[in-house]
Amino acid sequence: MQILFASSHTHDPDVWINPLRKALPYLEFVQWDENGDSINAELAIVWNPPTQIFEREKNLRAVFNLGAGVDAILQRPGLTDNVAIYRLEDAGMAVQMAEYATWALLRASRNFDAYQQQQQQKNWERLPDIQRDAWPVGVLGLGVMGGRVAQTLAGFDYPVAGWSRSAKQLDGVETWAGDEQFAGFLARTRVLINTLPLTSETHSILCRKTFEQLLPGACIINMGRGEHLVEQDLLAMLDEGHIQQATLDVFAQEPLPADHPFWAHPGVTVTPHMSAASLRDVTIRQTAEKVRAFIAGEPVSGLVERNRGY
Numbered sequence: 001m002q003i004l005f006a007s008s009h010t011h012d013p014d015v016w017i018n019p020l021r022k023a024l025p026y027l028e029f030v031q032w033d034e035n036g037d038s039i040n041a042e043l044a045i046v047w048n049p050p051t052q053i054f055e056r057e058k059n060l061r062a063v064f065n066l067g068a069g070v071d072a073i074l075q076r077p078g079l080t081d082n083v084a085i086y087r088l089e090d091a092g093m094a095v096q097m098a099e100y101a102t103w104a105l106l107r108a109s110r111n112f113d114a115y116q117q118q119q120q121q122k123n124w125e126r127l128p129d130i131q132r133d134a135w136p137v138g139v140l141g142l143g144v145m146g147g148r149v150a151q152t153l154a155g156f157d158y159p160v161a162g163w164s165r166s167a168k169q170l171d172g173v174e175t176w177a178g179d180e181q182f183a184g185f186l187a188r189t190r191v192l193i194n195t196l197p198l199t200s201e202t203h204s205i206l207c208r209k210t211f212e213q214l215l216p217g218a219c220i221i222n223m224g225r226g227e228h229l230v231e232q233d234l235l236a237m238l239d240e241g242h243i244q245q246a247t248l249d250v251f252a253q254e255p256l257p258a259d260h261p262f263w264a265h266p267g268v269t270v271t272p273h274m275s276a277a278s279l280r281d282v283t284i285r286q287t288a289e290k291v292r293a294f295i296a297g298e299p300v301s302g303l304v305e306r307n308r309g310y
């Protein structure tokens, strides 16, 4: 049986294909050829796949994503309900997201950015000590990523809440669920951390209406997707002072264009979609196991629910 490999992530696909071939020796791996014809593949392993993948490969039964977010796959034309999509689960990313969120939060709450500036001025001055109650954290999404972020920050004794679609229980985290509890969640939050998947429901969720409900001096940390954020609303509310700082890892256009106002804005920190990178060995092991189980007709974890969009 042939399996298609189509990833825009790597300049050297062999670093993925060779170990996958070793783990699944009974499959013939075929790399996507931009100018090629259909290979009538039933299975594909992808990351940010080519636009025409589903229009060319009409016999696909299952697609295994080399990442957590499946928004790029779901946007490709020609995708039918017959194709099962499986996403990567954690693969070393959740702990990295927790690190990133911790870094971004501490820069504000412990005055580390301010101390860095003071050093440049050779200024030895202790700023007011931290008051954790002044930094209530709210995490959007309490899945694999958000759950780890919320519990990590709760471990530093910040007041942490999380918001998800369905109700959850997480030690040390105040949990809120559903649209009807969104306003209450925002009203107690100063540091808003986004780990949601991009869906029709979550698109543009980081907008003025959301920001206005946060506590003053709000901080925004976006690790979800760029399309969650209404960029003009963020810029306006930074300039108005309601938002103190934004740490952004993901953007509607990546790479972020050189003339984008985020690069130079004093309240914005930009990182190049690196808050969490899947670990290659773990990813290969996990993906190979999903493919094996699918072929064997066994249950496969990480199935994307198409009606939810994640």
Ligand code: NAP
Residues within 6 Å of the ligand: 068, 069, 070, 089, 090, 093, 140, 141, 142, 143, 144, 145, 146, 163, 164, 165, 166, 167, 178, 195, 196, 197, 198, 199, 201, 202, 223, 224, 225, 249, 250, 273, 274, 275, 276, 277, 310
């Ligand atoms: P996940 O385990 O599926 O968790 C998604 C969470 O979002 C769940 O708690 C879900 O609620 C919640 N959610 C979804 N739609 C919602 C809605 N309309 N209202 C409220 N809550 C909603 O996914 P994950 O593995 O944590 O990954 C999340 C996202 O992180 C990915 O889709 C990707 O976009 C992003 N990501 C970014 C990077 C990076 O490097 N920047 C790396 C990895 C992942 P339920 O629990 O009720 O289902």
Ligand code: GLV
Residues within 6 Å of the ligand: 066, 067, 068, 069, 070
């Ligand atoms: C990265 O952004 C992912 O979704 O895995």
